Each structure stands twice: as structure tokens, then as C-alpha cells.
Amino acid sequence: MLLRYFYDERLAHASYLVGCQATGEAIVVDPMRNIQPYLQVADQEGLRIVGALETHIHADFVTGSRELAAKLDSTLYLSDEGDQDWKYQNLESVNHKLLKDRDTFKIGNLLFEVMHTPGHTPESISFLLTDKGGSADKPMGMFTGDFVFVGDVGRPDLLEKAAGMKGTSEDGAKQMFRSLKKFRNLPDYLQVWPAHGAGSACGKALGAIPSTTVGYEKQFNWALQIEDEQIFIQTLLEGQPEPPKYFAVMKSVNKIGPKLLQENPELSRINSNQELSELIQSGRQVLDTRDADSFADGHLPGTINIPFNKSFTNWAGWLIDYHKPLYILISSEDVLDELMISLHSVGIDYIVGYGLIGQFLEGNSSLESYVNVTPTEVYEQIKNKEVYLVDVRNRSEWNDGHIDGAQHIMLGTLPDRRNEILTDKPIIVQCGSGVRSAIGASILQANGMKNVYNLLGGYTRWVRDIKE
The missing domain is CATH 3.40.250.10 (Rhodanese-like domain)
Structure with a gap:
């Protein structure tokens, strides 16, 4: 068996490629939208990606499951739990398998068992993994998605705060309390592979370590120390950070099915001060991605600044209007591809133009500063x-x-x-x-x-x- 870990620092998002080396088959768990890293590793290891597993309808990034399906004709393994509001849609054109609690399926000699773990969302599932290629007859680990993290558990208030579903926070907290009872019954040795690390807004106290064990979380995860349900609900709900408003967009996009990246508009380059000035004056969104000090020293009036650093993707999701065309200003074309991947990862697809900021600053007497x-x-x-x-x-x-x-x-x-x-x-x-x-x-x-x-x-x- 082969297990590879992928981590997007800007989203604090973890995904996994799991392969059966005996049969050459592999799947990706909670894939990011940029599927190239998975394709590269699979090619290096002589594996064929035949499926993508999703633990739930994600709210903080656009999933790459349909990108994999379009490119490789792979199968989507998706939750069929939760009520009608939390069912995946528009699946007619893709190979898919809907899963419920205790369902099992195999990828080569790898056995996956579904465990319904609602709380973060009603449809949330975890996957227990057993390597049947050897002598193992018990699971070695579980992919928990946003159910259990290192030192924390998934927040249950996103449906209410981000998706506008009133009264769901307390219901989610109650479901989480019951799901954790199931988690406590798992063997201590079982490895835990979550979908997020420190910095994610899907919890309030996530650890920065990539994996953990059931036994360790039983000992040290705050949520597993509380036996009283009402105290647990109160503690879980209080102090949760404000969910980025783009979370509601992501929920809808991943539920309905994101469009493929190849459908995005073609990117053009802005070559003149007059062209850029006209765009700004017409009210178009123009984003300057330089560091804050450089922007403070001098920038074009009407532009906003989100530095292209570790927190860029989060603040872009908060502050960019998804419905308006976006133009980006960069210091070097070297960062363009990475920046586009970051914007696409949270569904900012209406990007129509870019420019090299240096050519617009030199000799420009209309610059502002703060x-x-x-x-x-x-x-x-x-x-x-x-x-x-x-x-x-x-x-x-x-x-x-x-x-x-x-x-x-x-x-x-x-x-x-x-x-x-x-x-x-x-x-x-x-x-x-x-x-x-x-x-x-x-x-x-x-x-x-x-x-x-x-x-x-x-x-x-x-x-x-x-x-x-």
C-alpha cells in the first residue's frame, strides 16, 4: 500500500493519495481542485487513479473530484447520508457511487468502510482503511475529513452562519456529541488522517501536526474530555471564528458540482496605463498582490491590496466579489500560475486580466500611499x-x-x-x-x-x- 499526503498551506487543507501497488490502482481522498500533484505522483509510482473520495460537501475549497473524473473517467465516492438539503446534485454525467453508514468498497486490495459521522455537516462520513493485501483483518487508520482533527473537532455552526440555515448549530453540536461516542469505541492504535490543519476556519483550535491516533485524541482532544452533552454543546459553539462569507458559495458549488477549470475565461494581459486606468474608473475589481509595505509606499488609486502570502486565499475569498470580473497586478510573471491556482481553489474563476505592476508605477504622478x-x-x-x-x-x-x-x-x-x-x-x-x-x-x-x-x-x- 502507498499513502501520500498533500497539504495546501494557504487553505490548511490536507488530501491523500492511497494506492494499491499490487493492482496499480489508487484513489484520492478530499482532492484539491488542482489535480496536477496527484497525477504527477501517480505517474511516478506507476499507479492509475480510479476514484475520488469526499468526506462531505466542503465549504472552504472547491473540490477536484470532478476534474479527476473528467480527465481520468474516475469514480466519485460520495455521501448519501443527511436529508435532502445535503445530497449531491448533477451526477448524471459522472461515474459515482453513493455511500451510507457501514457500506464497504475495495480499491485493489484496499478495503474502505464508511462510518457516518455527522456534526460538522449532516452528510459527513469517515473512511476506515484496511490493507487486505497482507494479513491485516482490521483497519489501520481512518480519513476523518472535518469530523476529528488533531486536538479539535469540526465546527457545527457553518450551516447557520455561512449557509443561512437557521437553528442548525445546536442540532449539529448534538450530532457531533453522538458521533464522538462512536469515535471513542474505535481502537486506540487507529491512525487519524484529517482534512485540515492549523489555520483552517473549520474548527477553532486545530493542531499543526498532520496526523494523530484515536488513542491520543481520547487522551488530549478537549472535545473528548466532556461527558455532559449540554456542556459539550455550549463549549463547542462558543468562540468559533467568523466563517468566511465565501463558505456559502463553496457549499453550493460543491453540492451542485463545480465547472471544470478549462471552462474559465481566457486570461489577457493589460499592457497600458490608459487601459488599466479605464478599468479602474469603470469600477472593475483590480487586486494588487504586492507586499503591504510596497503597496503603502505607492499604489494606483482604486486598487485593493491582498499580499500573496500564506493568508492570501482566505482573504481573497472574503473580499473579492465573485460576480464581478477580476484583474490582478503582480510583481513577476513567475507567480502567476501559483496565484491563479490559489484563486481557483476557492472558486474565484472570473479572472479576466493581469498586469505587471512595475510598468504602471514608474513615473506615475497619480499614485496614492498611506x-x-x-x-x-x-x-x-x-x-x-x-x-x-x-x-x-x-x-x-x-x-x-x-x-x-x-x-x-x-x-x-x-x-x-x-x-x-x-x-x-x-x-x-x-x-x-x-x-x-x-x-x-x-x-x-x-x-x-x-x-x-x-x-x-x-x-x-x-x-x-x-x-x-
């Missing part, structure tokens, strides 16, 4: 209410402590709530460290609020430097 300031430099102005302070952190961070007089508007909601900022004072944008607030400063400037500053070090530096 200033980075430290807490000590602006302490008196903030204290005396001479400036307007906007805190763009998460709700839980705000509740743990905030600067007196600040207005809380979480960064992901800033484009929709910017009209709540009614002031003629200078605006200081603040987060925990100065990273998210830099993105916020770009959004406000792009929407006509020009007198904007970014608080370096954010609330962390404020607490350290300001002794009140």
Missing part, C-alpha cells in the same frame, strides 16, 4: 478622539480586549460595512499585528477614504507600549 504609525506616535490623538479608530480583528479577539473608542468591523465584512464609518477625521485601521489592518487600509482608500493610517503592531503592540 502611512504606518506606531501606538506611541498616535496615542494622544486616539486618547483625545482626534482620530477615528477601526478595529478589524475577529469578534473573539475584540471580546478579549480592545482600545477604548474603537469601532469594531471585522476585516472580511469591511467592504459591506464601510458606509458605517461616518467621519471627517483621519482614520486609523488596527488589527492584532498590523497585517490585516493594512488590507483594511487599502479597502478604505479604494473606496474614497483617503486620510487613512495603519497601526503598526496592532493591538499587541498597543498593549506592550501603552501603559494605561
